[in-house]
Amino acid sequence: MAANILDGKAIAAKVREQVRQEVEELKKKGVHPGLAVILVGENPASQVYVRNKEKACEDVGIKSIGHRLPASISQEELLSLIRQLNQDPQVHGILVQLPLPDHIDQKAVIDTIAPEKDVDGFGATNMGNILIGDYSKAFLPCTPYGCMVLLEEAGIDPAGKKAVVVGRSNIVGKPVAVLLLNKNATVTICHSKTPDLAAETRQGDILIVAVGRPEMITGDMIKEGAVVIDVGINRLPDGRLVGDVHFDSAKEKASWITPVPGGVGPMTVAMLMKNALEAAKRTVK
Ligand code: NDP
Secondary structure, three states, rough: OOOOOOOOOHHHHHHHHHHHHHHHHHOOOOOOOEEEEEEEEEOOHHHHHHHHHHHHHHHHHHHHHEEEEEOOOOOHHHHHHHHHHOOOOOEEEEEOOOOOOOOOOHHHHHOOOOOHOOOOOOOHHHHHHOOOOOOOOOOOOOOHHHHHHHHHHHOOOOOOOOOEEOOOOOOOOHHHHHHHHHOOOEEEEEEEOOHHHHHHHOOOEEEOOOOOOOOOOOOHHOOOOOOOEEEOOOEEOOOOOOOEOOOOHHHHOOOOOOOOOOOOHHHHHHHHHHHHHHHHHHOOO
């Protein structure tokens, strides 16, 4: 079986178009959604991510308010900026690009962002709300949210399916597992201490991989007809960008599969736009 391609680029464009229209509507009510984007230091990958996010804001009509800070900034100075942005009515969402320099406590930074502006969805309040299944005040973390929209677009209802998630990071693996559980999938989470990874992944009707190891999941590790979502983004020494899934062998087994690039990556940015819009909408009484 050759899999259908889950075209993240096209689906992300659709999400962004919906956001653009809703931003227009909101502006008519006098609310112009604003997203503060904080970049500390000069990590080249982070600079690219931030530029992409700012371009996406421009594209959908969200005001992006950039803060470029030197790597030498103290934690207290950064926290003080965030507290100031928490109070600023023009700022509906606050995004701090990760990773941060070693002398800054990432958790302290994330937890200083007001929950109602935590559009990346990484804060403890937000994670707690997701864990208990209360989405009314929560923001779904952008990459897991993107994975769920991709499933929806493929017409896949996770209810009653066996979902296998490889990776348990706080930004992808754990939250996507919870979102699948909340949609009534039976979920297995695998990680570096899982003894027989292939035995687990072969059970998955839905397989989501977020590890950061180029092409580690091969076709023989995939259940016939599975839906495969590859979150990984890996740059090979020859410059090629590949996922955590070996695409050519996997597509012979899967019913649906995301490509890399052009799968989850564009969805992450699109869902950030959706969350920033949602944060602004929630301020309208
Ligand atoms: P982390 O490094 O934080 O987590 C990786 C996870 O993979 C860990 O839970 C680790 O297990 C697990 N792991 C490592 N080796 C193995 C193995 N041999 N078998 C099974 N599990 C293993 O990564 P992230 O979650 O932040 O990112 C994962 C990938 O997704 C990266 O390639 C990243 O670039 C990409 N990414 C893509 C995004 C997008 O928008 N498309 C957004 C975010 C990330 P353990 O916990 O035991 O160490």
